[in-house]
Amino acid sequence: MDLVELLPRLHLLRFPIGQAYLWRDEREDLTLVDSGPVGAGTQIAAAIRSLGLRPENLRRIVLTHCHRDHVGSAAELSARYGAEVLAHALDTPVIRGELPVPEPVLLDWEVPLYAHGLALPAAPPTPVHREVQDGDDLGFAGGAHVVHAPGHTDGSIGVHLPRHRVLFTGDSVAGVGGVMLGVFNTDRERARESFRRLAALAPSTVCFGHGDPVTEGAAAVLAAAAASPEQGQP
Numbered sequence: 001m002d003l004v005e006l007l008p009r010l011h012l013l014r015f016p017i018g019q020a021y022l023w024r025d026e027r028e029d030l031t032l033v034d035s036g037p038v039g040a041g042t043q044i045a046a047a048i049r050s051l052g053l054r055p056e057n058l059r060r061i062v063l064t065h066c067h068r069d070h071v072g073s074a075a076e077l078s079a080r081y082g083a084e085v086l087a088h089a090l091d092t093p094v095i096r097g098e099l100p101v102p103e104p105v106l107l108d109w110e111v112p113l114y115a116h117g118l119a120l121p122a123a124p125p126t127p128v129h130r131e132v133q134d135g136d137d138l139g140f141a142g143g144a145h146v147v148h149a150p151g152h153t154d155g156s157i158g159v160h161l162p163r164h165r166v167l168f169t170g171d172s173v174a175g176v177g178g179v180m181l182g183v184f185n186t187d188r189e190r191a192r193e194s195f196r197r198l199a200a201l202a203p204s205t206v207c208f209g210h211g212d213p214v215t216e217g218a219a220a221v222l223a224a225a226a227a228s229p230e231q232g233q234p
Contacts, residue, residue: 001036001043003050006213007205009141010166013047015040017120018069021168021207023141023161028053031140032061032077033159033168034070034209038121041076055081062138063087063128064170064209065156066094066101071123078127086138088148089131091155097125102153104184109234114184132157141166149198151191152182158198167203167218175211179225180232182209192231199226 002014006021013020013036020034022044030053036044045055058081061074066087074095078085085095093099106114132138134148138159147158149172159168171182172194185191202219214221225232 001040001047003047006207006215007164007166009164010205010207011047011051012207012213013044015069017117018210019208020044020070022048024051024053025140028057029140030055030058031138031144032058032083033207034064034170035061035074035077036072037069038072038076038123040073041080044073044077045080058083060084060086060138060140062144062159063091063095064159064168065153066091067117067153067171068101068120068123069117070170070209071095071126072120075124075126078129084129085127086130086132087128088146088155088157089133090150091153092128092131094153094155095123095126095128102186104186105188106184110183117184147198147201149194151187151189151194152185154186156194158194158201160201160203162201165202165204166207167198167201167205168207169198169209171209172198173206173208173222173225175206175208175214177211178232179206179208179211179214179221181225181230183233195231196226199223
């Protein structure tokens with residue numbers, strides 16, 4: 001796992017497949033946006049300690065959607081450090097193991113990529129302590145707002161920090177080889193609409209579930225990709 005500073009209060013945790021983000025508030029309360037794959041909890045805790053912080057200060061884990069590379073270590077970290085797990089109400093039954101993970105509608109070029117992702121262990125049933133909806137305040141960063149972004153999954157969300165002009169897109173948008181519509185969508189047209197909604201927030205920093213974050217000119221890059229005919233995809 002790689003640990004990369006994006007802003008003084010924001011770090012990227014990059015895994016072989018997927019990534020998560022660590023936000024530090026003024027009182028050194030910590031928030032994870034997504035949790036990486038199964039088995040990453042020890043690495044995440046070590047990364048937190050390497051920053052001179054305490055994993056015991058992990059207050060919440062915000063899950064952007066129900067897929068294994070985002071949910072995998074949430075149960076472990078929550079049990080170990082008492083962090084609250086938050087997710088959209090529409091993906092919560094999947095995260096809890098009450099419903100199966102929804103199958104995406106794949107384009108031909110997505111098929112081998114999807115098979116590669118399935119090499120990760122499935123996430124265990126994970127408690128969700130708080131179900132969220134569009135517009136809810138998540139309680140960190142001086143105001144962190146849920147942006148419902150269905151299409152990748154029904155309960156996919158973005159997380160917007162307007163005070164800091166930071167946006168976490170989950171897998172609704174990707175940054176692999178350029179900014180593009182995320183892959184493996186259950187409803188491609190809804191996903192395209194969600195991309196446009198997220199781009200309209202005009203962040204200064206945009207953090208994706210896959211691919212390099214954009215920290216310069218993010219609003220223009222995001223807007224251009226969202227407005228293009230294929231939204232950056234092949």
